Amino acid sequence: MIAKVYKESDIATFFNKLLEEYNIIAPKKKKQLYEFNEVNDFGEVALDYSTTILPPKKYLIPQKETLLRFTKNEIVSEEPQFKKKQVIFGIHACDLNAFLLLDKVFMDKFPCPRYVKRRRNLITIALTCNNPSETCFCESMGTGPTPSKGYDLLLTKINEEYLIESGSETGEKLVKLAKGKEASPKDFEGKKKVVELTKQKFKRRIDVRNLPDLIQKNLNHELWRLLGEVDLACGQCVLSCPTCYCFDVRDELNLSLDGGTRYKEWDACFLLEFAEVALGGNFRRDRAARVRQFMGHNLGWGGASQYNVFNGELKCVGCGRCIKTCPVGIDITEVAAVIKGEKNVSQVTALKNILANIGEKNARSI
Amino acid sequence: MQDPYELSECTIKKIKPETKDTNTYTLAFLNNSSISEDEFKPGRFILLSIFGFGEAAFSLSSLIQNGAFETTIRKVGNFTQKLHSCKKGDKLYMRGPYGEGWPLDEAKGKDVLLIAGGIGLAPLKPVIMHIAKNRSKYGKLEILYGARAPSDMIFTSEFENWRKIPNSILSLTVDAVPKGVKWSYKVGVVPILFDDMETTPDDAIVMTCGPEIMMRFVVKGLTAKGFSEDQIYVSLERRMKCGIAQCGHCQIGKKYVCKDGPVFAYSEIKGLPDLTI
Numbered sequence: 155m156i157a158k159v160y161k162e163s164d165i166a167t168f169f170n171k172l173l174e175e176y177n178i179i180a181p182k183k184k185k186q187l188y189e190f191n192e193v194n195d196f197g198e199v200a201l202d203y204s205t206t207i208l209p210p211k212k213y214l215i216p217q218k219e220t221l222l223r224f225t226k227n228e229i230v231s232e233e234p235q236f237k238k239k240q241v242i243f244g245i246h247a248c249d250l251n252a253f254l255l256l257d258k259v260f261m262d263k264f265p266c267p268r269y270v271k272r273r274r275n276l277i278t279i280a281l282t283c284n285n286p287s288e289t290c291f292c293e294s295m296g297t298g299p300t301p302s303k304g305y306d307l308l309l310t311k312i313n314e315e316y317l318i319e320s321g322s323e324t325g326e327k328l329v330k331l332a333k334g335k336e337a338s339p340k341d342f343e344g345k346k347k348v349v350e351l352t353k354q355k356f357k358r359r360i361d362v363r364n365l366p367d368l369i370q371k372n373l374n375h376e377l378w379r380l381l382g383e384v385d386l387a388c389g390q391c392v393l394s395c396p397t398c399y400c401f402d403v404r405d406e407l408n409l410s411l412d413g414g415t416r417y418k419e420w421d422a423c424f425l426l427e428f429a430e431v432a433l434g435g436n437f438r439r440d441r442a443a444r445v446r447q448f449m450g451h452n453l454g455w456g457g458a459s460q461y462n463v464f465n466g467e468l469k470c471v472g473c474g475r476c477i478k479t480c481p482v483g484i485d486i487t488e489v490a491a492v493i494k495g496e497k498n499v500s501q502v503t504a505l506k507n508i509l510a511n512i513g514e515k516n517a518r519s520i
Numbered sequence: 521m522q523d524p525y526e527l528s529e530c531t532i533k534k535i536k537p538e539t540k541d542t543n544t545y546t547l548a549f550l551n552n553s554s555i556s557e558d559e560f561k562p563g564r565f566i567l568l569s570i571f572g573f574g575e576a577a578f579s580l581s582s583l584i585q586n587g588a589f590e591t592t593i594r595k596v597g598n599f600t601q602k603l604h605s606c607k608k609g610d611k612l613y614m615r616g617p618y619g620e621g622w623p624l625d626e627a628k629g630k631d632v633l634l635i636a637g638g639i640g641l642a643p644l645k646p647v648i649m650h651i652a653k654n655r656s657k658y659g660k661l662e663i664l665y666g667a668r669a670p671s672d673m674i675f676t677s678e679f680e681n682w683r684k685i686p687n688s689i690l691s692l693t694v695d696a697v698p699k700g701v702k703w704s705y706k707v708g709v710v711p712i713l714f715d716d717m718e719t720t721p722d723d724a725i726v727m728t729c730g731p732e733i734m735m736r737f738v739v740k741g742l743t744a745k746g747f748s749e750d751q752i753y754v755s756l757e758r759r760m761k762c763g764i765a766q767c768g769h770c771q772i773g774k775k776y777v778c779k780d781g782p783v784f785a786y787s788e789i790k791g792l793p794d795l796t797i
Contacts, residue, residue, distance in 0.1 A: 264766070270521060428769065437758070
């Protein structure tokens with residue numbers, strides 16, 4: 155590992171050198187919020203961001219992508235083409251850990267050539283988070299505020315300087331692009347302090363111990379039924395989740411009907427049609443079952459459990475986007491707390507809201 | 521790197537009507553080299569493609585023979601409607617086979633009890649063929665088959681052949697017999713056949729496929745008779761978009777029907793969410 159310390163002004167120099175060779179995606183300010191987007195000048199980059207509105211998963215799994223094109227005589231498999239390598243600059247630990255989870259799903263057992271190509275084309279420059287938002291809880295999920303693996307480079311802002319650590323050969327080459335002095339033990343001490351300070355800022359937490367077992371044992375918990383009453387099944391939590399990877403595969407015909415494309419696009423287990431089978435059957439017709447599926451997949455039955463590669467790690471990385479985006483205030487950390495027995499259902503925000511509006515008696519009999 | 525969505529071309533060699541809405545299609549690859557018997561293990565499934573209509577999963581209803589295999593398909597939706605308009609010689613595309621099949625190795629030396637409902641007999645037919653072909657390796661073969669009405673029974677032309685398999689029994693039942701139809705077997709739902717069943721829990725393996733509600737009563741009836749939950753294997757149905765445990769549609773708790781199943785020991789899936797068995 156190479157570790158250097160850059161002055162703040164050297165980061166801009168470093169960034170501009172990267173721009174000469176790579177396409178850069180970085181957090182940008184969008185009104186009062188942040189989003190990942192292509193950046194052409196360091197001035198646009200908001201390294202003091204908290205969480206972005208949407209996760210960067212679209213750079214690995216586009217919302218819609220073509221698998222193949224077909225005509226009457228021919229099928230052509232489609233793959234993304236890149237002129238330049240892509241850098242994701244300033245990605246937080248939660249989103250980086252989400253990438254590592256997606257890697258296990260799409261690269262381990264049946265590698266998807268499109269995903270592999272995008273992933274191999276992507277350089278990750280991570281950033282230790284020092285500005286968690288109200289809804290963040292990566293610390294208790296063990297996925298932040300600083301990543302321990304999976305980055306090419308890791309930046310940590312310490313006072314007016316940045317500690318730059320390489321995590322791969324690519325990172326080692328990149329770190330030499332700007333001037334900087336060799337990092338000293340004092341700098342690593344500084345990083346430790348930044349991380350400790352950030353940890354104190356978290357307002358939400360999940361106690362993950364035994365959680366998968368407890369979810370499995372509480373499949374009939376009244377919480378699911380009650381959340382099912384409140385939930386709108388809009389699917390925003392799924393679309394804003396950095397690790398939700400479920401998709402649909404569909405065909406689209408040309409207007410002339412002589413050919414078309416087969417594409418895959420994001421899908422959400424919160425939507426009614428998701429678990430539909432033949433003859434109108436549906437294994438998750440009730441919203442309660444769909445809330446349970448989303449929470450269960452995130453906190454119970456694991457990330458890439460389909461290939462036993464997750465060794466019990468949970469799918470949730472604690473980015474808090476699902477909490478932030480939920481129109482009725484369903485909070486995954488509260489769900490965990492109820493399942494753990496730390497809270498009772500009447501303390502759950504989404505239920506409190508409805509109880510306050512129409513009264514407990516009516517709410518229970520919806 | 522092989523694209524998991526790559527398709528193989530096959531042609532319809534034969535279409536055999538089974539009931540008014542169900543046909544058995546004999547399909548053969550245009551490229552014979554990609555066929556192996558092991559891949560076509562009974563209980564596995566394929567994804568068939570018709571461009572513009574997408575893909576759908578179907579179980580194999582025969583062993584592979586002379587480079588061809590069968591799949592038995594009921595007309596229930598857009599895709600199957602389109603498929604039923606296909607003719608002999610038409611080209612189809614497929615991926616697979618995928619998934620885990622029936623526990624034929626584990627069943628060696630044991631009695632085999634097959635319990636099917638409706639089109640659920642389709643994925644069990646290759647088991648019957650396999651046992652007939654390797655008769656000495658298995659004990660008694662008992663088949664219990666039920667359908668809504670006599671006209672909904674599939675593979676009726678095979679019944680006589682199956683009865684000729686040494687040490688085998690075929691028992692039939694229907695939910696109801698319409699007026700004027702001759703029926704000399706039982707009437708009632710599948711578990712009614714348990715009354716006269718010869719297979720006992722000692723040293724037997726049960727394989728069952730049918731509507732989930734039927735399998736629920738099958739499991740209940742069998743466990744009451746002393747069969748253990750790991751002796752009973754069920755084949756589940758879920759819609760699948762990938763077949764390789766990525767799209768999430770067939771997820772049931774930790775299990776993926778496409779990769780871990782479609783065949784599961786009941787003990788393996790008992791207690792999972794969103795199951796009605």
